[in-house]
Amino acid sequence: MAGKVANNFGSFQVTFVKGKGVYLTDTNGKKYIDFVSGIGVNCLGHNRPSLVKALKKQVQKEIHISNYYLSDVGLEFADKLLAVTKMEKAFFGNSGAEANEAAIKLARKYGWMQNPKKQTIVTLEKSFHGRTVATLKATGQEKFHPACFEPFPEGFKYIKANDYEALKTAFDDSVCALMMECVQGEGGVNIIDADWAKKAAEAARACGAIVIADEVQTGIGRTGTFLASEQLGIEPEVVTLAKGIAGGVPMGACLYRGKASEVFVAGDHQSTFGGNPLACAGGLAVLSELTSDGFLKNVQETGEYIRNTIRSWNLPCVKEVRGKGLMIGIDITQSAGEVQKKCLENGLCISTAGPNTSRFLPPLILTKKEADAGLAIYKSVLESTK
Numbered sequence: 001m002a003g004k005v006a007n008n009f010g011s012f013q014v015t016f017v018k019g020k021g022v023y024l025t026d027t028n029g030k031k032y033i034d035f036v037s038g039i040g041v042n043c044l045g046h047n048r049p050s051l052v053k054a055l056k057k058q059v060q061k062e063i064h065i066s067n068y069y070l071s072d073v074g075l076e077f078a079d080k081l082l083a084v085t086k087m088e089k090a091f092f093g094n095s096g097a098e099a100n101e102a103a104i105k106l107a108r109k110y111g112w113m114q115n116p117k118k119q120t121i122v123t124l125e126k127s128f129h130g131r132t133v134a135t136l137k138a139t140g141q142e143k144f145h146p147a148c149f150e151p152f153p154e155g156f157k158y159i160k161a162n163d164y165e166a167l168k169t170a171f172d173d174s175v176c177a178l179m180m181e182c183v184q185g186e187g188g189v190n191i192i193d194a195d196w197a198k199k200a201a202e203a204a205r206a207c208g209a210i211v212i213a214d215e216v217q218t219g220i221g222r223t224g225t226f227l228a229s230e231q232l233g234i235e236p237e238v239v240t241l242a243k244g245i246a247g248g249v250p251m252g253a254c255l256y257r258g259k260a261s262e263v264f265v266a267g268d269h270q271s272t273f274g275g276n277p278l279a280c281a282g283g284l285a286v287l288s289e290l291t292s293d294g295f296l297k298n299v300q301e302t303g304e305y306i307r308n309t310i311r312s313w314n315l316p317c318v319k320e321v322r323g324k325g326l327m328i329g330i331d332i333t334q335s336a337g338e339v340q341k342k343c344l345e346n347g348l349c350i351s352t353a354g355p356n357t358s359r360f361l362p363p364l365i366l367t368k369k370e371a372d373a374g375l376a377i378y379k380s381v382l383e384s385t386k
């Protein structure tokens with residue numbers, strides 16, 4: 001029952017009333033294993049005591065104060081987040097698209113300060129950067145640029161990921177930034193080769209451009225390291241984050257360092273709700289858990305365990321299993337949408353990343369035992385779906 005909520009995803013089939021750990025419960029009391037975690041958001045699962053406690057405490061102190069002023073919790077969160085990510089400054093917004101809008105504005109001004117014609121941002125084919133007008137255009141997939149939303153902003157150029165030839169011609173004096181996901185999420189859970197990424201970053205910097213890592217989906221431990229760019233070794237000047245950053249409280253962040261730190265001045269960019277104390281309190285609880293001993297190791301090991309288990313089934317319908325940490329894509333011969341629907345009927349929430357790709361983004365606290373319970377449902381659905 002969608003009621004009066006806009007059904008823009010076109011997929012309401014159940015109404016959930018509560019969650020605990022990696023499980024969700026619907027209005028009929030039926031339990032589901034959650035391999036979606038609110039599209040990669042609920043990194044600590046549902047109803048995590050540390051997060052609930054931190055949020056409750058903050059609600060009693062203050063929820064929102066605006067960016068006219070600083071908050072103690074905001075300062076503490078910025079300090080700790082910047083220390084973990086080795087970045088220098090943090091702009092806080094409310095979503096991934098908003099974080100990327102900040103990065104796009106920063107890159108454009110950075111280019112303009114060198115030469116007013118230095119405005120082009122190179123992004124990758126099959127990328128996804130958000131659903132605002134500029135981030136849609138930054139997205140390297142034609143289906144996200146339909147005529148009904150024109151005119152789109154200019155100044156984006158797309159290159160094929162992992163294509164060394166493309167690097168020879170993509171970068172010139174008109175380019176102010178290379179913007180890329182480290183594993184492409186919505187575009188199919190596509191792995192970006194580390195050597196190629198390093199060469200792409202070198203080519204960008206050689207023409208005076210900066211590197212923006214869109215870690216909205218890959219960041220906050222999703223791929224087994226705090227940032228996925230650590231695994232690529234590209235040392236981006238700008239990193240964007242959202243999704244898991246505050247454990248489910250809406251928040252986005254655009255972090256920057258080095259040359260990129262000298263770009264924004266007061267008045268260049270702002271957001272009413274951005275970085276409000278409630279979100280920052282959630283962020284601190286997430287940081288404390290993610291940086292605790294063994295947390296990211298569990299993400300790496302459980303992710304690898306899931307990929308190996310699916311491969312070990314040797315099912316002819318499974319064409320490829322890939323991913324990093326707990327960001328997993330499975331190419332199948334069946335319709336991924338049909339498999340997703342049947343999994344839900346059988347008590348497993350999964351997502352898709354393209355017509356024939358199932359995607360798992362479970363809470364990062366998932367254990368192997370819980371993974372097994374979800375995988376048993378997934379396997380039986382695959383076997384019973386033509």
Ligand SMILES: Cc1ncc(COP(=O)(O)O)c(C=O)c1O
Nearest residue numbers: 095096097128129130185216217
């Ligand atoms: C890589 C990436 N960038 C940006 C976005 C947009 O984030 P949001 O939906 O929070 O605006 C997403 C969302 O899936 C994403 O995966």
